[in-house]
């Protein structure tokens with residue numbers, strides 16, 4: 001009988017030591033599960049596909065396409081981005097709303113301009129000044145909206 005008791009005490013002490021470890025283990029699982037949920041949330045943030053380069057046709061939808069460019073090769077200082085939108089027949093279209101955000105991917109949050117609206121010129125060009133404030137990698141994220149709904153997102157990456 002005393003032997004059995006010793007054994008029971010041994011088993012109990014093992015359990016007492018291992019229980020907190022089990023809690024730690026499953027607690028960790030729960031934490032990683034919640035970070036996965038966070039990962040899903042970030043997947044909901046808009047995705048900007050890389051656009052073909054300046055001067056090239058970029059398909060939008062419904063046969064529409066756009067061509068973008070700059071008043072000069074982007075360098076330090078102010079550069080004006082121009083976006084032209086065309087129908088499938090090649091007619092200029094200004095029924096869209098255009099906005100863009102610019103920043104440095106390697107310095108997230110440092111120079112982001114936030115989404116700013118393009119203005120439409122008399123010629124029907126969408127124009128937006130972008131201030132390149134430091135040399136390095138830059139990204140312009142273009143969004144087109146139709147009746148308030150974002151129907152196109154594309155990015156242009158370049159080095160200054």
Ligand SMILES: [Cu+2]
Nearest residue numbers: 104107110134
């Ligand atoms: Cu920077």
